[in-house]
Amino acid sequence: MQQNNGLDKSQIISFAVLCLVLFGFMFYFQRNSAEEEKVKAEQQKTEQAKKAVTPTPAANINPNVTPNSIQVSNLANNELKLEFSSLGGQVSKVELLKYKAYDHKTDKADLPLNLITKNNSSYGFQFKDKTGKIVNTKNLVFSPVVNGNVATLTANYNGATIQFIYTLNNNPKAELKDQYTLDFKVRTQGLSNVTSDNKADFIWDYQVRNLEKGRAQEQSHSEFSYAFNNYKDYDYDGRTTMEEDKETLNWIGVKQQFFSSVIESKAGFTQSKGNQEAIEEGEYLKKLNFEGFVAMNGGEFNQDFTWYFMPLDLPLLKSYDKNFDEILPLGWSFIGAMNRYFFMWLYSIIAGWGISAGWVIFLMTIIVKLILSPIMYKQHKLSAMMKVIRPEIDEANAKFKDADPMKKQQATMEIYRKAGVNQMAGCLPALVQIPIFYALFRFFPNFIDLRGQGFWFAKDLTAYDDLIKLPFKIPFLGDHLSVFALACTVVILIYTVMTSGNMQQPQQEGMPNMKVIMYIFPITFLFFLNTSASGLSWYYFVSNAINILIILVIKYVILDEKKIHAQIQANKEKPKAEGKFQKRMREMMEKAQEQQKTQEQQRNKKK
Known part of the structure; x- marks a missing residue:
C-alpha cells in the first residue's frame, strides 16, 4: 500500500x-455468520434436487453385502496408487505418491496424500429396468480381475453383463501427464434386454478431504470446475447450485487448493446439475453432488471415460490441451496473465x-x-x-x-x-x-x-x-x-x-x-x-x-x-493553457453556480 x-x-x-x-x-x-446463513438458504433450495438423485441403497439390491465381503484390487505407477472396490466397481482410493498431506495433530505435512479414501467418493451409472426399478451400478457387486496394468470389474444384473475396465499407464518412462491418467471404459452385454432407457444418469458424490493447513482458505478454493464447447470454454462454481442443462460438458472435476479429481466423458455429459454444502469442521471441507446424463445406444452402454487425479501444476495442466490450466484460479484476464x-x-x-x-x-x-x-x-x-x-x-x-x-x-x-x-x-x-x-x-x-x-x-x-x-x-x-x-x-x-x-x-x-x-x-x-x-x-x-x-x-x-x-x-x-479536464471541471462548476443562482432567485420571488 x-x-x-x-x-x-x-x-x-x-x-x-x-x-x-x-x-x-x-x-x-472470511467465514462469518451472514455467509453461513446464505449457504444454509441455498442448501434448502437444493434439498429437493438432492433427494431426486439419491440412489437406491445397496442393501436393497444386494442384501448379503457386508464390509468383509467387499474385495479390493490395486494398480500403481510412479505417481498414483489406486484401489478399486468390488462394491460398485469404483475407484475407492487414490494416493498421490509424490505429495504429503498436512497432519493437524503433529503440525507437519507427513500424512499420505489421499484424494479418495474412506468412501469420500462414490459414483455410478443409474438407469431404470423394464419394471420401473431404479438401478445404480454403485450398488452392484463386481468381480475384479487384474492383469498387468488393467483392472477389469464385472457385474451381472438380471442376465446383463456390465464391465468397468480401468487402465493405468505404469511405464516409468511415460510422460508425466499420462501417469496421472486412468483410462475408464464401460462395456455392457444384454443390457438392452433389461432397460429401454436411451441414456444413463452419472451420479457422483464427493466429500473434499482437508489436506492443507489453512482450512478456511482450502475450503474457499474447493469447487466444481468443468469444460464445454469442445473443451474451448471453462466455468466453475464454488458457492451456488450448478445448472448446465443446455451445454454438453466435456469434463467435470472437483478442484481443491492444489489438487483435482476430474472425469472426462468422450461423449459428454448432458443436462448437468450439481450442488454443494460446506462442512464447518472435521476431516472434510465440502460435500459436492453431480448428476449428468450419458448416451446409451440401443439399450447398451458402451462409453469411454478418463479419470485424472492430478496436482494443479500449470505446466502439467497445459500439457493435456484440454483447458485444464483454467482450473488453477490465477485470476481473470490481465490478473491471470500477470501471474x-x-x-x-x-x-x-x-x-x-x-x-x-x-x-x-x-x-x-x-x-x-x-x-x-x-x-x-x-x-x-x-x-x-x-x-x-x-x-x-x-x-x-x-x-x-x-x-x-x-x-x-x-x-x-x-x-x-x-x-x-x-x-x-x-x-x-x-x-x-x-x-x-x-x-x-x-x-x-x-x-x-x-x-x-x-x-x-x-x-x-x-x-x-x-x-x-x-x-x-x-x-x-x-x-x-x-x-x-x-x-x-x-x-x-x-x-x-x-x-x-x-x-x-x-x-x-x-x-x-x-x-x-x-x-x-x-x-x-x-x-x-x-x-x-x-x-x-x-x-x-x-x-x-x-x-x-x-x-x-x-x-x-x-x-x-x-x-x-x-x-x-x-x-x-x-x-x-487550460487542459481539457480542467476546462470541463470549470464549466461544470460554472453551470452549477448558475443553476444555484437561478434556484435562489426563484425562491426569493416566491417569498
Whole structure:
C-alpha cells in the first residue's frame, strides 16, 4: 500500500476506493455468520434436487453385502496408487505418491496424500429396468480381475453383463501427464434386454478431504470446475447450485487448493446439475453432488471415460490441451496473465539459483519495486509539491471559509493549475497497486511450487504461520496470531505515520478525519492477513519496508524542496493553457453556480 505526503482530494478518493476493494476481499473470504446463513438458504433450495438423485441403497439390491465381503484390487505407477472396490466397481482410493498431506495433530505435512479414501467418493451409472426399478451400478457387486496394468470389474444384473475396465499407464518412462491418467471404459452385454432407457444418469458424490493447513482458505478454493464447447470454454462454481442443462460438458472435476479429481466423458455429459454444502469442521471441507446424463445406444452402454487425479501444476495442466490450466484460479484476464507470464516466470528464474522460497519472494519484491520506481518517484515528487503549496491552499480555504464551496474549489484548482500540479497523477500509484495486490492474492495460495516450502517460523508459505497460539477464538481472526501478519501490520503503520503527517484535512463539517481512517486500515489488514498465505504477508512486509527506505532516500537525497519551490514559482510565471479536464471541471462548476443562482432567485420571488 502506497501513500503520499500531503494527499490531495483525488488521492483521498483513490485511497478510499482501494480500501473498499481490500475490505471486500477481507469480508468475502472470511467465514462469518451472514455467509453461513446464505449457504444454509441455498442448501434448502437444493434439498429437493438432492433427494431426486439419491440412489437406491445397496442393501436393497444386494442384501448379503457386508464390509468383509467387499474385495479390493490395486494398480500403481510412479505417481498414483489406486484401489478399486468390488462394491460398485469404483475407484475407492487414490494416493498421490509424490505429495504429503498436512497432519493437524503433529503440525507437519507427513500424512499420505489421499484424494479418495474412506468412501469420500462414490459414483455410478443409474438407469431404470423394464419394471420401473431404479438401478445404480454403485450398488452392484463386481468381480475384479487384474492383469498387468488393467483392472477389469464385472457385474451381472438380471442376465446383463456390465464391465468397468480401468487402465493405468505404469511405464516409468511415460510422460508425466499420462501417469496421472486412468483410462475408464464401460462395456455392457444384454443390457438392452433389461432397460429401454436411451441414456444413463452419472451420479457422483464427493466429500473434499482437508489436506492443507489453512482450512478456511482450502475450503474457499474447493469447487466444481468443468469444460464445454469442445473443451474451448471453462466455468466453475464454488458457492451456488450448478445448472448446465443446455451445454454438453466435456469434463467435470472437483478442484481443491492444489489438487483435482476430474472425469472426462468422450461423449459428454448432458443436462448437468450439481450442488454443494460446506462442512464447518472435521476431516472434510465440502460435500459436492453431480448428476449428468450419458448416451446409451440401443439399450447398451458402451462409453469411454478418463479419470485424472492430478496436482494443479500449470505446466502439467497445459500439457493435456484440454483447458485444464483454467482450473488453477490465477485470476481473470490481465490478473491471470500477470501471474502466468510474470510472477510464476520470475519465481522460477530466481528459484533456479538454488535459494530458499522465502528469499526468492524477497528478491521478487525488490524487482517489482524497481519496476514501479518511476511511478513512486512521481508520486513522492507530487507529494513534495503539494507540501510546498500547502500554505497557499490553507490561505484559500481560510479566505473562502464562509463562501460558496464551489468558489473555494475553484480557487484551489486555480492554485494547482498555476503551480503545474496534476491532481490526477496521485491516483496512478493506487490504481497500479490494486491489480498487483489481487494478482499476488491469487498467486501465493495457489502456486504449488510454494506448497510445503517453509521460511523461518512459517512451515508452509501457502498457509498462515501460527507461532502465537491463542487459548480462544477471536471473530475473523481465529485462534492464532500470524507473526508475518503482525510484522506486516506494524510496518504499514510506520509507513502510514510517515506519509500522513502533511495530509490536508477536510474543511467541511461532518467529513471524517482521514488520518484516523488511515491508521485504522492497517489494523483491519491484520484480520485479512492473519489467515492468508504467509508468503503474501512476507511479500507485503518487505514491500512496505522498502517503501519506507524509498521515502527516506527521496526525501533526504533525491528531492530538494527549495528546487521544487523554485520550479513552482517558475511555473506560475509561465502562461498556462487550460487542459481539457480542467476546462470541463470549470464549466461544470460554472453551470452549477448558475443553476444555484437561478434556484435562489426563484425562491426569493416566491417569498
